[in-house]
Amino acid sequence: xxxxxxxxxxxxxxxxxxxxxxxxxxxxxxxxxxxxxxxxxxxxxxxxxxxxxxxxxxxxxxxxxxxxxxxxxxxxxxxxxxxxxxxxxxxxxxxxxxxxxxxxxxxxxxxxxxxxxxxxxxxxxxxxxxxxxxxxxxxxxxxxxxxxxxxxxxxxxxxxxxxxxxxxxxxxxxxxxxxxxxxxxxxxxxxxxxxxxxxxxxxxxxxxxxxxxxxxxxxxxxxxxxxxxxxxxxxxxxxxxxxxxxxxxxxxxxxxxxxxxxxxxxxxxxxxxxxxx
Amino acid sequence: xxxxxxxxxxxxxxxxxxxxxxxxxxxxxxxxxxxxxxxxxxxxxxxxxxxxxxxxxxxxxxxxxxxxxxxxxxxxxxxxxxxxxxxxxxxxxxxxxxxxxxxxxxxxxxxxxxxxxxxxxxxxxxxxxxxxxxxxxxxxxxxxxxxxxxxxxxxxxxxxxxxxxxxxxxxxxxxxxxxxxxxxxxxxxxxxxxxxxxxxxxxxxxxxxxxxxxxxxxxxxxxxxxxxxxxxxxxxxxxxxxxxxxxxxxxxxxxxxxxxxxxxxxxx
Numbered sequence: 001x002x003x004x005x006x007x008x009x010x011x012x013x014x015x016x017x018x019x020x021x022x023x024x025x026x027x028x029x030x031x032x033x034x035x036x037x038x039x040x041x042x043x044x045x046x047x048x049x050x051x052x053x054x055x056x057x058x059x060x061x062x063x064x065x066x067x068x069x070x071x072x073x074x075x076x077x078x079x080x081x082x083x084x085x086x087x088x089x090x091x092x093x094x095x096x097x098x099x100x101x102x103x104x105x106x107x108x109x110x111x112x113x114x115x116x117x118x119x120x121x122x123x124x125x126x127x128x129x130x131x132x133x134x135x136x137x138x139x140x141x142x143x144x145x146x147x148x149x150x151x152x153x154x155x156x157x158x159x160x161x162x163x164x165x166x167x168x169x170x171x172x173x174x175x176x177x178x179x180x181x182x183x184x185x186x187x188x189x190x191x192x193x194x195x196x197x198x199x200x201x202x203x204x205x206x207x208x209x210x211x212x213x214x215x216x217x218x219x220x221x222x223x224x225x226x227x228x229x230x231x232x233x234x235x236x237x238x239x240x241x242x243x244x245x246x247x248x249x250x251x252x253x254x255x256x257x258x259x260x261x262x263x264x265x266x267x268x269x270x271x272x273x274x275x276x277x
Numbered sequence: 278x279x280x281x282x283x284x285x286x287x288x289x290x291x292x293x294x295x296x297x298x299x300x301x302x303x304x305x306x307x308x309x310x311x312x313x314x315x316x317x318x319x320x321x322x323x324x325x326x327x328x329x330x331x332x333x334x335x336x337x338x339x340x341x342x343x344x345x346x347x348x349x350x351x352x353x354x355x356x357x358x359x360x361x362x363x364x365x366x367x368x369x370x371x372x373x374x375x376x377x378x379x380x381x382x383x384x385x386x387x388x389x390x391x392x393x394x395x396x397x398x399x400x401x402x403x404x405x406x407x408x409x410x411x412x413x414x415x416x417x418x419x420x421x422x423x424x425x426x427x428x429x430x431x432x433x434x435x436x437x438x439x440x441x442x443x444x445x446x447x448x449x450x451x452x453x454x455x456x457x458x459x460x461x462x463x464x465x466x467x468x469x470x471x472x473x474x475x476x477x478x479x480x481x482x483x484x485x486x487x488x489x490x491x492x493x494x495x496x497x498x499x500x501x502x503x504x505x506x507x508x509x510x511x512x513x514x515x516x517x518x519x520x521x522x523x524x525x526x527x528x529x530x531x532x533x534x535x536x537x538x539x540x541x542x543x544x545x
Binding site: 048051053075078079082083085087089090091092093094095096098099102103104105106107108109110111112115116119137148151152155 | 409410438439441442445446490491494495497498499500501502503504505509510511512513514515
């Protein structure tokens with residue numbers, strides 16, 4: 001059985017306009033899943049539905065066997081699905097890093113000694129163990145967001161949902177977060193659901209869902225998705241730069257192979273082509 | 278704006294800084310009681326209190342001028358009380374023929390000034406050596422008995438610590454809004470008081486709106502991290518009194534006994 005499953009989920013904030021329409025998807029344990037869509041496509045609503053901050057109007061979401069429509073399962077779901085939000089400033093609760101990371105385990109009623117261990121684990125996992133006693137206000141955006149991730153990791157969730165967690169960061173901060181998240185996925189086997197509108201963040205995913213107008217418009221591996229450049233553009237999204245250049249070169253008659261996503265792949269392909277031109 | 282330290286906390290690793298905030302808060306209260314115990318014109322009692330302040334300042338490794346500068350804020354108030362005492366004190370012999378300032382009036386003005394100064398010096402030692410976060414934790418712990426009368430101690434403490442947490446964030450935001458409005462031609466510097474107060478409206482309204490948005494997002498983030506009030510909640514931070522606190526308590530006891538002894542032993 002899938003770790004997280006959505007079946008025909010619909011949700012509306014105002015009972016008139018549907019924010020999420022009839023979405024079905026499943027995420028397996030250990031997967032890195034990306035959900036991409038432009039602003040207002042309903043992707044952030046999905047994040048809130050996944051950890052029971054919102055309850056579907058129809059359809060159902062199950063996490064590890066717990067259904068979010070069941071009120072008693074609320075905390076079972078939230079401790080399994082950790083969400084990191086967009087603005088790092090607005091999700092830190094305490095004025096000292098370790099106190100903030102302790103907030104989640106404290107809420108769960110974890111014993112004091114174990115909270116200490118969890119703080120250590122979580123801060124090490126995001127590479128911030130040196131800042132345990134610091135004040136978050138003096139950290140950079142990327143560092144603050146790493147603390148926010150640590151705060152969620154301290155809950156020991158099986159699933160980490162990143163709701164546009166890199167959107168407010170500079171390129172350096174964005175890189176930091178992506179590295180941390182990929183490491184968590186690869187080494188600690190944390191299932192990751194990355195919600196974003198940056199195509200670059202989709203590249204390393206096992207599975208991509210493209211959300212448009214509240215529904216899932218496409219799904220597949222990143223390579224499969226990028227092959228459908230035209231549709232992606234129509235949905236208001238942009239290809240990663242390398243894929244975009246490859247696409248343009250193909251249109252000009254340069255036989256660049258399909259499925260190029262990263263700059264390294266593009267360079268490799270061009271080097272192969274160079275002697276032939 | 279990033280490095281703003283609110284309050285007047287003076288970071289250090291001194292003996293006094295490492296004391297349990299609860300003990301420090303209680304000691305500050307005890308100290309103020311001691312100052313008020315000093316009976317009229319027993320300046321010897323005040324000398325004992327001043328000695329205590331000096332010793333604590335030294336033990337806290339806080340520069341004495343930092344402690345003294347806390348007086349600046351209340352200088353006008355002190356001056357006012359002194360003048361009132363001088364002019365309205367009844368009794369005593371006039372200092373000069375037909376004058377209304379009496380020797381007793383002068384004495385009592387000096388007494389009031391000394392009392393206020395000593396209270397402020399002691400209180401500022403507390404805030405100089407205890408960070409706002411520690412203060413909030415200490416107050417929370419001291420208020421715990423109020424749970425018996427259903428006072429929401431945990432919620433109260435959370436509100437305090439979140440307020441402290443957001444002060445620098447909101448200062449940053451204010452700075453940004455002021456700059457944004459200046460870039461749009463807003464004028465905060467010229468005009469009379471009313472004009473300048475009015476010019477602040479375009480700063481306050483965006484600040485208010487963004488605060489609500491922040492509160493909303495913070496509530497979501499807290500929900501997402503399984504917050505459900507104080508029920509079944511554990512606490513990571515624990516305050517454990519050490520030998521330092523024992524010494525602090527003993528010194529406080531010595532001060533109070535000293536003041537009481539001076540009151541009873543010295544004839545006046």
